[in-house]
Every structure is written in structure tokens, then in C-alpha cells.
Amino acid sequence: MGFIWFWVVAVMLVAYVVLDGFDIGVGILHLFVAQTEPQRQVTLHSIGPVWDGNEVWLLASGGTLYFAFPLLYASAFSGFYLALMIVLWLLIGRAAAIELRMKINNGVWRAFFDGVFFISSALLAVFYGAALANVIRGVPLGADGYFFLPLWTDWRVGPQPGILDWYTVIGGVVALVALAEHGALYLAVKTEGELQQRARATGRVLWIALFALTIISLPASVIARPDTLDNYRKYPLTFAVPVIVFLSLLGMIHFCRKAEDRKAFGCSCVYLSIMMAGAAIGLYPRLLPATTGAQYDITIDHALSGPHTLHVGLAWWGFGMLLALTYFVIVYRMFRGKVPVESGGYEH
Amino acid sequence: MDALLLHRIHFAFTITFHYLFPQLTMGLSLLIVALKTAAIRSKDERYNQAARFWAKVLAVNFLMGVVTGIPMEFQFGTNWSQFARTTGGVIGQPLAMEGVFSFFLESAFLGLFLFGEKRLSAWGHWTSALLVFIGSWISGFFIIVTNAWMQHPVAYRVLPNGVYEVTSFWGLLTNPWALLQYAHNMSGAVITAAFVMSAAGAFYVLENRFADHGRIFLRVGVTAGVIASITQIFPTGDLHGRYMAKHQPATIAAMEGLFNSRTGAPIVLIGQPDEVARRIDNPIAVNDVLSFLIYGTTKAEVTGLDRFPREDWPEPMPLLFYVYHIMAGLGTYFVFVMIVAALSLWKGKLYHTRWILWPLLLSFPFPYIANTAGWLTAELGRQPWVVYGLIRVPEGYSKYVSSGNALFTLMGFMGLYTVLSILFIVLIYRIVDAGPAVPAAAEKEFASVTPD
Incomplete structure (x- = not known):
């Protein structure tokens, strides 16, 4: 049961990152890739009908985490208090920017929300990457299963680190670049003409940075958390993960160069999913490792809810996911294809 | 400052501000279904x-409901982690179901409803x-x-490690x-929407602009409002009140300001409770x-606060007394x-x-x-418990989140929500000022980026 719920939450989080990831990425690039007002509208329209649904994956994963692993939810959410609150503020700012920008036809109003959109999207990406890196590195859990981390201390990876240290900052930058790349490839799929050219060019430039950062991040993780590789050594088949990471990276640049945008975007989805799966494999069966000693690790067994809760949960979860997937198919089919440039978006 | 008090204010402030929006969403989505039905039937x-x-x-x-709602789901963990840890197996479940069964539905069909008409x-x-309406009412449930x-x-039991589980x-x-609470609450949401719609109608009729729509x-507003x-x-x-009298007798006594148990208990319409002099x-x-209201007979004895130890009284008791009277007084109004209005409409x-x-x-x-x-009545009435009779409030909050950190984020939310309020008022004013019969060209300006 613990194994199932570990992967249920992991898969939901992957769905969140892959889906909301591209609209966060579009937000990071919006100011730079789209330079005229019609182009800005097209970039926004490319994510307009779907961003809200994408973000629901975050809420659904949060709720699932809450009931399946209450100890983890309680410990992590209070321990990362400030970072989480800042994430909430960024989510509020981003949603307001996307939805309110077009409500008033006024250059200053729109420029303001364009700025909010960029800053909130970019910082969200950094915080998400840092969050994942925090989970990999571990936190100073006490005997009662709680901890509290300030935003930063001395930037070192030690037994009493901050939320931001050299390692988690690398994680943040990897996420920033990876989601920007994801957004660029998505924009290339959804747009045409000059905007598409610029999205592809951005995708090619960012790819170099992403490739370098990915190479740095793998050994950095092993330095920050030496036992990350234990599961990999135990199950050598899992070394397929780094292989797929690199294949998907190569696929991204290959298809981007050949202007096969859907395939390039597909490779980016694989890249994000496998990077996260790789982290999950490194963690299992821990949920939140301790820097204070392995006896304080929060593990699946330790945090799992009671059996009745989980059995019932599995029944409605399967049904609910089926419904959710149906809605996603309906919405994505309805808004498939390119966002037309001339009309500044779909006609209303 | 007292960390516990700040965590309480943190949750109270964010949830109070949040609920200003869903009450209208839930009520209005029902009235919009009524308008769409009338459109189809009358052509x-x-x-x-x-x-x-x-x-x-x-x-x-x-x-506004979405952006102020996201923090709510997180605050169980951030500010009330001890409570979240012990009860997540029970209440985490409906919260997760809200995401899976309601938010996916709403987010998908709101876009189609707003921009898919053509x-x-x-x-x-x-x-x-209809699906937006159903989604928002599922969420409320x-x-x-x-x-x-x-x-x-x-339907719970306590596991050996002190964690609660659903049985x-x-x-x-x-x-x-x-x-009972759901019926009472949703009726309240419809009242909000009915009054908002009636006010807009009265405005346009009094202004003699868009009077047909007014x-x-x-x-629609008055019909829904009277029901x-x-x-x-x-x-x-x-x-709901009777059920409460049975299961939260101290709460009822505090709400009604009944310090001493007695038969033929009076109803206090107005007054100022003095907790010390009782x-x-x-x-x-x-x-x-x-x-009579609780038991159907004037002879019945109603339990007063005197039957409960002081530490089991809801607190702050005078605030509970006032908010309950405000709710009941306005409900009567x-x-x-x-x-x-309905009689006048009928004639x-x-x-x-x-x-x-x-x-x-x-x-x-x-x-x-x-x-x-009404919500303050429910939540203050639950004090001093997080889970009535089982977990006291001081056993629920995040004890490692210092008061300084809690105050920092509370002030952050206050600032951010002030900005959101201003934006909300400006945008609603523009919609009301433009009126319901906007020519097709001007319609575009209001279209959100969620395209059609």
C-alpha cells in the first residue's frame, strides 16, 4: 500500500510539473520572446484555457499527500514555512497577472502585469527546483518528526542548512532553465511565424545551459546526499534513468533543430518526468531524509495513513483520475492547434 | 507575541477573506443556470x-476564489501541523476529493462556459x-x-500512534x-447571489439604463432571494440549531448568552455579555x-454556561454572542x-x-x-477545540513556526489581499458600468486571456 501511494503522489507531482511547467515556462519567456502586443497576447492565449486546470494538479497532489502521508504533509509544510508561503504569494500573483492583464486596455496596466507574470513564473520555477533539492539533500528532522528551516543560513550543505544553500540553488537554476526550455518548446508547437522562430531559437540557446546544468546536477546530488545512489546500486536496471535523461536531452535539440516541435516538446516532457522519477527512486522508501541521522528519516511506513483510509482512497482516486483525464482530453482537443496571430488570439 | 494567537488569526483572516468569493460563485452559478434555462425556453x-x-x-x-483558496489547503500543514498530522487520515480525504472531483471539473468547464459560447x-x-454549478457545489460539500x-x-478511531483514522x-x-450545515450554508450562498443580482437590477432600473435587463x-434575484x-x-x-443544542450545548449557551441553566429560557435579542459577572x-x-425554539415547549430546561468548566467555554464568548446575533438579525431582515419585494413583484x-x-x-x-x-459563529463556537471534544486548539498549531514568522506571513497576506480587493472592486465597477447589453466590439475588452 505504501509503495502504491508513494508512486501515486509522485505521478501526480510529475503531471503537475509537466503540465503547469510549460505555462510557467511561457511566463518566464513571455517578456523576451514576445515583443509586440499581438505576440504577447498570443503567448498568453497559448496557455489561457489550460493553465488553471494544470495548476489543479498541485492542489490534488497536495490533498493526496495530506491524507496518504499526514506526517510528511505536516512536517514538510511547517518546516518549509516561509518558502511555501512565498510560493503561495507567487501563485496568487501569477494567476492575477494571467487573468487580469487583458481586462483593461491600457499599456501601463498590461506592462505591469507582464512584469508580475515574469517575476512570479521565474521565482516559482526556482522555488520548485530548490524544494526538490531540499527533499533530496534532507532536512534537520528532530525526534518528533518536525523541523524548521530558515530561507538561508550560511549557504552550506550541513546538518543545519537553510532552504537555500549552494546545492538547492543549483536545483533552482536547473528548474528555471528546464521549465523555460519546456515553455519555449511548447510555444514553438502553439505558434507560427516570427514568434515560433524566436521560440525555437530560445529553445536552442537554453538547451546548452540545460545540458551543462544537468551534467553538474547529477554529481552535485551525490555530493549533497551520498546515499542517493544506494537504490541504483541495488537495482542496476534503474541506471536506465540517467541514460533516458540524456537521450531525451539529445532528442530535444535534435527535433528542435529539425523544426519537429511536437517531438521536441515530447522529449522535454520525458526529460522532466524522468528527472523527477530519478529523484523518487533515490529517495524510496524515504519521503524526507534527515540530515540529523538516518533514524530520524521520515519513511513511507512511518508516515502512512491507516489502512481503511487508503483502501477507500484508492477506489475514488482511480475513478476521479479517469474523470480528470476525460476533462483534459476535452479541453486540450477543443483548443488544439496553433494560436492564430492576426486576430491576436482566438476570436471571441 | 503569542504564536498560537497569531496562527489563529492567520487562518481566520485568510479563510474569512477567501469565503467572500466562493459564496457568490456558488450562488451565482446556480442563478446563471436559471438564466440560461430561461434563455433556451423563451428564446x-x-x-x-x-x-x-x-x-x-x-x-x-x-x-479571486481560486487564488485565495490555494493558501487554505496549505495552511493546515504550514500553521496547524500538529492537527494535520493527527487528523490527516480523516480530513485529508475530503480535501483531496475536492481537488480531484471539483477543481478539475470547474477549471475545465468554466473556460468552456466563459469563452466557448460560439x-x-x-x-x-x-x-x-450546469457543470460549473455542480463543480462549485461539490467543492462546497x-x-x-x-x-x-x-x-x-x-466514524473515526484512534490508532496506537495517536493518529485518527476513518472507520x-x-x-x-x-x-x-x-x-445540516451544507443545506444551511448553500442557502446562505444563494442569498448572497440573490441580493447581489437584485441590487444590480435595482441599480439599472433606478438609473433607467439597461432597464430591461435590470x-x-x-x-430572478427576488425569486431566488425569497426562497x-x-x-x-x-x-x-x-x-442545525437543534442539532447543535444536542451536541454542542456549551456553544448554544454562549451564543444565546445563557449563563445559568433554566426552564423557560429567554431569548436575548440584544445586550452585552459580561463574562466575569456572568x-x-x-x-x-x-x-x-x-x-420553545430548541425543545418545542416553553417548560424545557436549557443548559447554561454554568454547567461547563470555565476552560470549556467557547472563547472569546462575547464575540461569539455578537456574531451569532448579527447573523440571526440579518437573516430575519x-x-x-x-x-x-416578492409581493410587490407578484403584483x-x-x-x-x-x-x-x-x-x-x-x-x-x-x-x-x-x-x-455565520461562519464565525460556527468556528468560534467550536472553541476551545480544533476537533470538538477531542483536540484542543493549543494541541493543533505548528509549534516550530515562531510568532515572528507567522506575523511576517500574516502581514504579507494582508498586504496582498488589500491589493486584490482594490483590483476586484475596480474590475467589478467596470463590468457594472459597462452594463449587460455590451455591443459585440466592446465585448472583446472584457474577454480574459482564456480564449474561446
């Missing part, structure tokens, strides 16, 4: 224009409005199930408290009524206003009767106050 384009106007209001309102058939568009378990825990999922969902708003204001008191409020100052009271005089139109115009803030006061 009168003005109903569609009316529905489009309210869809614009709904879009802005819904956004791509969908009339019935297709009607269906998307799961939140009430969560709250009801905290008010009246059922019957069905029992959790059909908690009698939840069903009359539609009045007709919901009555069901708010009877049966939902009445049944009496109501300057009371205006009617004898026997409270006994709603019935009165809406019955007068065909409402559209010309300024002395009714003006109160309808000016009353729209009151349901917000009443709904807020």
Missing part, C-alpha cells in the same frame, strides 16, 4: 445577455454552465464535510452535522422563547425585505416602487456580513 436574447453579464462577474469572482450549441453551453468532522467527529468513509460523508435581474431567505431559517437554521447587560429579552409593482428598490440596492453587503458572521 429571448436578453436572457443570454443577462447570463453573459453575470458570467463576467463570475469570472473575476471565481479567480463553439457550443445552446444546450452545450447550458451544460457547461467537501469543505463542509471537513468542517463538520471538526465540529462533530464521527466508515460513508459515515464521514453522511455526518448528520455535515448535511427587470430580469430583479425577477433562500426562508429556507435559511426554516428548516435549515432551525434544524450576566447580560442591558438585555432586551423575551422569556420562554429559547426553550432578509426574509422581511425579500417577502415585501407587478416592484419595478416602479422606489422605496423597495432602494433597500434592495443598498442591501447587497449584508449577506456577506451574515455569511461571515
